Amino acid sequence: MPRAAADARSSEAAVQAIIDDVRARGLETLRALALRFDGVEQDHPRVPADVIAAALAGLDDGVRAALEEAIRRARVFAGAQAPGDVEVQVAPGAHLTHKWIPVDRVGLYVPGGLAVYPSSVVMNVVPAQAAGVGSIALASPPQKEFGGWPHPAILAAAAMLGVTEVYAMGGAQAVAALAYGVRDDSGTGRDIDPVDVITGPGNVFVATAKRLVRGRVGIDSEAGTTEIAVLADATADPDLIAADLVSQAEHDPQAASVLVTDSEVLAAAVVDALAVRAARTRHAERVRTALSGPQSGVILVDDVEHGIAVCDAYAAEHLEIQTADAAAVAARIRNAGAVFIGAYSPVSLGDYCAGSNHVLPTSGTAAFASGLNVTTFLRAVQLVHYDRDALHEVAASILSLSEAENLPAHGEAVAARFEASAT
Structure with missing residues (x-):
């Protein structure tokens, strides 16, 4: 299977050192790492309310309308996910209740760097709110060009959702600060209180940090560098497949784009189409690096049946089905973060406005982990009442x-x- 040469475990020592340093030195470490990694001098990472309000006021009208629609659709889907309590009587006088209770406080991570992700604010916040979480803290890397605060589009999205506790923190240090909390000894009362659950996508360092603090807090999944797999047969349009593979490759040089097909003709046509699209896209160098890496490639299979088995073994974050009778094929898939069915359900739809969530398990963890959803922020408590x-x-x-x-x-x-x- 095409896989990245190195996984999250290769960064464990460096990430653990950052976590230990944040726990030991708190704000001092956060300031030092903001300067080292982001080129930003900080007093405190908490974003002031007026900065958040200004970001919303300056948001482009078209982007605001798009975020409003994304929020609306995400709320419809998240609202339908909330499970109901279950009460049973196993014998006369013997009552059991399975009760869902939201966690008290969550930390939501929104990445920065090569791209800007206000959509990830929506994906993190909406299911937490639908679950009934009372306290939400959001962290996103500081940006030197925006006064050391997160990108204004991220701050604006937070404001639209009513999130007021936002921190300019990125990477493993943000995860550590959210997991263990950070005291502010200046007397200003700006402590960063620890959370119960941390969610959100990020690079290999964020994914590793989330794994290392699991147990101290709950996490959604190891949502690391993005990946797409497309299962296609001879009926598929090679240019559409190429467009979708490029769409995910532009996230990161380590992004994975994989085609699984039983058609050598289609495979060759997709390779040709990729060359054209990769050359003319805005982030051409990044895309070419991702497409040429060991994590990307074409897998030839005997038939669609074989392709289903291969896709289940790969357990992609995003899996597109572009075959004849795509719905029937999709129904048989067991391992994927999200499945996109047919030519008019591209991964880009799920990234923004499908209403589904784009915070999904990567690196094969979709075989046992779920994408971000309302139950991520809920815990089940069992009530036992016997007379x-x-x-x-x-x-x-x-x-x-x-x-x-x-x-x-x-x-x-x-x-x-x-x-x-x-x-």
């Missing part, structure tokens, strides 16, 4: 099992309730 008769009905079973496990006090805790009532 006397219901407990008495299973008392003998509890006594037998506690003895079998050599934990007699477990059984005695049940027996004691009936001994007390008997006296």
